[in-house]
Amino acid sequence: MPVLLKIRQNFRLRTARGLFLCVLCAALMGALTAGASGPVHAMAEEEIILQSNADGSVTADLFAMDTYMSLKAYGKNAKEALRAGAEEIRRLDRLLSTGREDSEISVLNKDGAAVLSEDVFGLFGRALEIGEETGGIFNVTIYPVMKLWGFPEKDYRVPSEEELSAALALADPGSVETDQNTRRVQFLKEGMAADLGGIAKGYTGARVTEIFREHGVDSGLVSLGGNVQALGTKPGGKKWKVAIQDPEGGTDYLGVLEVADEAVITSGAYERYFEENGVRYHHIIDPADGYPADSGVVSSTIVSSDGTLADALSTSLYIMGTEKAEEFWRECGGTFDYVLEAEDGTLYVTEGIADRFESTRKRVTVRKDG
Secondary structure, three states, X not given: OOEEEOOOOOEOOOXXXXXXXXXXXXXXXXXXXXXXXXXXXXXXXXXXXXXXXXXXXXXXXXEEOOEEEEEEEEOOOHHHHHHHHHXXXXXXXXXXXXXXXXXXXXXXXXXXXXXXXXXXXXXXXXXXXXXXXXXXXXXXXXXXXXXXXXXXXXXXXXXXXXXXXXXXXXOOHHHEEEEOOOOEEEEOOOOOOOXXXXXXXXXXXXXXXXXXXXXXXOOEXXXXXXXXXXXOOOOOOOOEEEEEEOOOOOOOEEEEXXXXXXXEEEEEOOOOEEEEOOEEEEOXXXXXXXXXXXXXXXXXXXXXXXXXXXHHHHHHHXXXXXXXXXHHHHHOOOOOEXXXXXXXXXXXXXXXHHOOEEOOXXXXXXXXXX
């Protein structure tokens, strides 16, 4: 069975250590994911559950970055690799989480300036670069607008036009000053704030696979709350199979993708949203107007050997829509591929992955020559 790329509820009971543990609905991972409404039980924040499996793999379950995660590795050093990978996830979570008052990002947001660690400074710089490449669609300083809508604290409300206008003035990457020598970042407008959540899990997945390699693991799979990063192939040489969930829910797939040494990351309005007066408002905010994006795309999946890029572009292409996404893809020279689902159900699949993406849905192959 393929790995299911969507966060949704699907649990079974384990008795080990007196906990309810979670399992991915895909047999490849043997680990959990949770639905947009949240998990049905609490898992200790520092808990790491290791399990040896009949196929020779070892899996690790943990909770970090506000989601359930699962790591899978093969080889004699698998357990050591999983422990090291889990610790790296914890470390990056402590640095990057806006929900932790002592994280480097929270300190930066509170003080308006901070000297960052190498990891955070590098990731912040990468976020700014991708923002420029996407024409400002990926915006690391959109956090004041997100807070206005109540998404970080889950205190949802529809803001006024005046509030949005003021918050959008603070969502200004051009007013971020960085110093490569000191790794200092400073906001030039009072009230600015940043959030690396739109890029953090992709970067984390890439870091975990690097750690796997350092431990001699050349076959593994990392699932970080729906973000999948594949290391190598399955034992025996076959590619990993990743299923892209239908955003309408249920057990149906948009399709199944074969990957090796690639990240597969999906964004959609089904992940986080609220309803008010019969209108649904989702968390993917268009920085052009401060409102939830309405581009005609309902699901955006990015496939790339660069997990950090894939994470950032999954939301960016959702905001762009199919036509702008196609233009952007052609400009980027093969650094990523995508599967976009439009509102009418049509799937737009770039030619780089068309021959390894299976689907029964109506599909259009997007080619470089048009």
